[in-house]
Amino acid sequence: MANLAHWDEGGRPYGSSIAYANYPSRINDGIKDFSGNTNNDTAWSSASEKLPQWAAVVFRRPASVNRIAVYWGRVGDWATSRRFRVECWTQKGWKRVAALQRSEPERMTEAAFDPVTCEAVRLHQGVGNGPEATPDRMCVAELEAHGAFIHGPEVDHLRIRDALREEWEGNYREMRRPITREVLARIDRKARPKSLTGPIGRAEMEKARRNITSTQWAKSLSEKIIADANWWMEKDDGFIYDMIPPENPRAISPSYERGCPIHGGGRRCMRTNTALPYRWQCAEGGEWWYNGAKVRNPATGQLVEVRDDGDGWTSPPGFANPGTTYHFQSAWRYYVLSKLFFHPYEQTIPSDDAYTGGTAITQLAHAYAITGDERYAHKAGVMLNRLAEVYRFYNGTVDEQRPLTRGYLVQVSWEEWPIHDCLAAYDLIAEVMLRDRTLLDFFRSKGDCDYNGDGKVNFEDLRHNIHHNLFGYMCEWLHRAMSIQTGDYIVREGLVLAAVGAMLDNRELVEEAIDGPFGLATNLTNNTFRDGKWWYDSPGYSVGCITGMSLERMFSARQLNLLNDRRLRTREAVEFARNVDCDGRLPGIGDTGGGDSRIKVLNPFVPCRHEEFAHLHTGDRAYLARHLALSGGDVDRIRDRYADWMLLFHGEAGRDLTGATGGVALTPQAGGTVAGPDVAFGDAPGWGYIKDVSRAACEGTWSATWRIGNEDRTGIRLTMLGDRGREIITGRGEGYGFFGKSPLDAYVLARSPAKGETTVYVAVLEPFQGHPFIRSVEPLTVSGGVGAKVCVDGRTDYLFRKTEEVLACASEIDGRRVEFDAAFARITLHDSGKRELHLIQGSYLKFGEEVLQGPAIPRGRVEAVHLTDDSLTVSLSSGEGLAEGDLIVFRNPACICNSSAGVKTVERLDANRLKVGLSLSLNLSEGVVQSVEGDAFTSDTCMTKLKVCPGLFDGKAVYVNGVRRGVLKTATEGRFAFADPSAGAGLKAGDRFLVCDLDVGDEVEGMRSADLTLPQVCG
């Protein structure tokens, strides 16, 4: 008997939800045989959520059905649902025809029943009845329905689709109802007595006006803002109103992962504009895509009609990725909304009759701030109030695999964009908007606008609509998302929630954002390392966590003074960003994040002094001084030309970086990546993102050169000394950007077989302009250490490093003996006869007759720790003391690694004791005690950095209410065991604990160096 559900029979598939790109089109595509686990080409998978799930197929014509067969997906084992029922859509809606239970996974489940006349079938799985391993998920490779079509009109599939949608919405809302109610109450408890408390206040408005009259960069920027805003001034209110649809913006691009149905690609390969309703043009082939479009099947040459009723069009065989669903209809709504309230993923086709400018709500609000012309505020008011009417009925996009964190407008991590843009705009225009009679009359003409339901229509309705219906539901999302996530976006969500709270003068929101269980204090203290690095491996996301957008959002809540809250590690994070951010070009492989590191130097509204801003951007005073010197004291002057020597390493022409190794015969690897010849590009993190691999065994010295642009331009050469068993690997890896689309950079890797505990790599990095200048690099024989001889024009450098625990290292230069006891030593012999001796952290360096004595190294121990001001009492046993600017290394054998910190202040207490203020926070992590079990306690506070770095807190001291309780023997995420069993006594659930970076008894060592220059040739 025929399978009536099959795609070829005209069956239309619908799923309750979608896990990423596992579209429902897989339910009836005929693919039920596959090897290994299912993927998005073979099975539909629901999201994992505490909701009923279903897979349904609507028939082309009514049918009599008497049997179904379901082929399950496979994730390790068969993903057989443990309990589900079979339902048929009849005149009276869904009718149950079978209920099944399966205790063991099986490939296929069949159910036979008395013939039912129906228009659709579905498998319905109740909450938590999925496969054992993933009870909240449903995963179906194929649903077959057997029987025969009967005579009758074509089935109205839209009616059944809408019923399914409504059912899902009902379930979803019901599940969220309690929390939604609570969040809305929080918003409603506070009206908004203050104004201009967002990113731009009165002072900034005045400053912008001054900037515009006195500087060119501000003038051109404001001209752009006004031009964008003026486009809207020519449109009537109804036009703007109609641009904001009541229907859901269901996809962020036609296909986020697979681009064009013919030409492939990813997001950003389709374009449209606001005047081309529901139409998309492929950026590659120029062909048009929309519901009703006729496109040519690239394999057969036949014309195919694109049908998209709002659920997307699924490409048939012959196209680039057959079976993929493309959302032309609903992605266009997303495009328009994003032009208005944030920014779209896809490109804009230039046209005068379309809005092609920057974020409309922002441009209008800024135009009002610049000019004081209330007509701009009015247009922004139309946009905001209309959005407030429909916002809560949206439910985000299919691009999010976890519907519980799904935004209203956007997929999960980006909802904070429109929230920020709306709050910043509303803050500026609220004064005008809430007394705008024309605005109220306009919305009254559109329908019921007694938003608060008190029987009257007045300005209080506008306020209620914006506060309750817009920001209330925005906060509902923030609240929901923050409680589930640990990614970098949780930081931005916390910052935006704080900004909403500050804008509405709502302390409850601010407290949740900062001190709540998922707030900024927890996240930035526990998920950021002591030097300001976010817990991800990726430097790009680490930088993205703090710079650019994050700072902008911190400024949004500027009266909260978040920048100075020590727990948030802002200073450290900015400094970390500065250290790895080479002017926005971060070293990275694969999806490491764009970094968003370009702080908006051009933004005239940045609400701090320019000098302060430059300081923030760079993190240190020397840099600020350079900025001021460079600009002649006027940072504004260089705002639009900001760039410097950091470009050297990661220059603009990133895709032109070519690496070449010298003197090594490389053998190309047949396919694959550095992760292995059988690991395809992009399949494994890290090494799986370096392809075009060549390898060579290389025990001698080798070098590699990278250049930016042509031979006259800048480059860097790496020369590495050889070692036994060394292997050199070259390849090309993705830089920043999107997988498959980002520029490829040239990589060289050096590997040595593990021998004992350490491997030594000796290399010289040589930045140059035009041509390299080092003539040679040779190894030196050093007992107790390693060394290299580097020859350049006019001089030779001999560089030494102690690597073994010996009293003295020895070597030889031209028959003269070298001896040293130091971490690093350098001897430079100039052709002129001048000689230089230099040592770091050591007692002496001897060269022939010459002796350089090292200064006494300050050594001692920590006597007391002062958490309140991040300072220590240190007693010194040797050396001449410590000074501001010194670097200290702290050692404690119980800890997995040393700590180091800069000295900020020094106060002498007596002959040997100092009070030393440190540059870093002593607070490693904070949490709440959940339970106490003998010598250990548990905590469910999020501490991701401990999870990714086991042992990080071992040997560290724990404080409760400022009192030291004892040292941790071992700490894993969730469980903390004291070394001293009695330390847990008296500890109780609910106590707030702090893990301290340093402890009494830690060894202290200050860093010291010495040098000596001798003008004559000796002997």
Ligand SMILES: [Zn+2]
């Ligand atoms: Zn195309």
